[in-house]
Amino acid sequence: MPLSLSIRAAKPLELEADITVFGVWAFDASKKLPDVIKDVDQALGGGLAALLKKEEFSGKPEQSFSVPTMGRVATTGRIVVLGLGDRAQAKDPQVRKFTARAARAALGDRAKSLAIVLPEGIEKYLRAAGEGVELGAYRFTKYLTGDRRPKETLETVTLVTTSKKALADAKKEVALGQKIAQGVNLTRDLSNEPPNVLSPIALAAEAEKMAKANGLQIEVFDHKEIQRRGMALIDAVGRGSANEPRFIHISYVPNKKAKKKLVFVGKGITFDTGGISIKPAAGMGEMKHDMSGAANMVGLMAAVAAVKPHVEVHALLACAENMPDGNAYRPGDVWPSLDGKSVEIINTDAEGRLVLADALAYGAQLEPDLLVDNATLTGACVVALGNTYSGWYANSDGAARDFNVALKASGEQMWRMPLIEELREQLKSDSADLKHTGDRSGGSITAALFLREFIGKTKNWVHADIAGPATSDRPTGWNPKGATGHGVLTFLALVEQAE
Ligand code: BES
Ligand code: MN
Ligand code: ZN
16 A cells, blocks of 8 residues: 655644654753753653753654553554754755654654644655655565564654745645655656566566656666667576567656757666676575666666656666576677677676667667666776765766766765776777776776776766665665665756756
8 A cells, every 4th residue: 555645734732643753963961951852751641851951852863752652642653763964965965864854753653643743944845855754664565474474554744834935835745745755656666676576577567667657758678679779788698588678668758848858778688697608606586686777777767757857858777687598698699789880799797788778779860968887787886986986987077077966966976976987998999999898997987988988979977886885785874775776867867957
């Protein structure tokens, strides 16, 4: 059942809810307590203020405080106070994090209903507040049965505002935020699906379902069509699997003539064994997430359909399963790309850049103002930046500027990496135009340099390597454990700022 989320003007603790969360801006603990805390303290019959003092609670972002009301407050079973940090710094990301933490607190408490009392000053960020609730309440429980199946689920969340001003607009903002987050959650669902269920064909079916539900156009190329069109690199990667590859093109075209055209590309390897250059057994199951870039595209387009921007947006998903087999591609093979370059295969585990190469060449033919690809592309990027930041590359100052603006708006963690020209040497081949991998040094950069070969005349291109933060080993910020949907919010910001 979908989460019922609404916003209402009410007094704090007026609303009935299993759990009530208060957000508190950072304050000087040596001075007087914020009014909200005083009110809660009074409702609890005193004692809270002293406890908070003892805990040195001062509204810092990581601080939280939780007390059962034990019947002392009629309307709620538990009160949680969450620190929000500096009020002057707070924008969408901080607000999104706050409501996500509130939703997680409710999940942890097995609450069915949650009231979130919004602090003053949050009115401008209600869309982010809506996003945070839906993102924080996410769980992937589809395959749990019996005792493992959560018995209680969070059903209703009410955002409580103390001001009645512009409540109609507030409702719209919150509802839009919820829709956007449902897009991100769709991405998470797809990425979390086991690889025996989510084949390229199943991913295409999911994309079609999303497109149909949102009035978007979609084209799916089957294996024959992939071959007929000359996408031989996608064919090469997918040929070792009984699950055929698919190429998916989803588009959003606004009613009025659009000023700009954005094209996004996602890597959709539904499982990456490494192929003939097979991966070690330990942790291989994690490679079910190797289609996270493509999953981002499905969630992004759902969000785009909700926002209805005045720009044309295309999403291209290059989907295949990388398996070892008698029919699989091999190291030493030479295969042609869609735009006619010959590529010598070095290591069949570097399959992502191959399917992306054909997708980028296809994307370049659409002549976009901005071309963005995203992929769980290299372990080297994780070595460079760790698990919580992705690496991004841009081929122009304009594209880099736009991407930085989008990152600031989304609050997602991505670090710019350099396209170091010297390293292109590593991609020179004796038997073909290009080798598809270099040596171990600069592995994330040479992957980016390889991709750049396929963007044709595209002036503004960004490549995001999301190998690290596409998944998380624990809940942080608005992200759960498992698939995060990292990237969707930044790409949506890019779309919205292009209007
Ligand atoms: N899907 C992997 C990259 C990856 C690694 C994603 C860890 C998420 C976590 C990719 O296809 C891959 O295997 N890359 C190789 C490239 C190498 C053979 C040049 C890698 O990073 O080792
Ligand atoms: Mn691989
Ligand atoms: Zn891969």
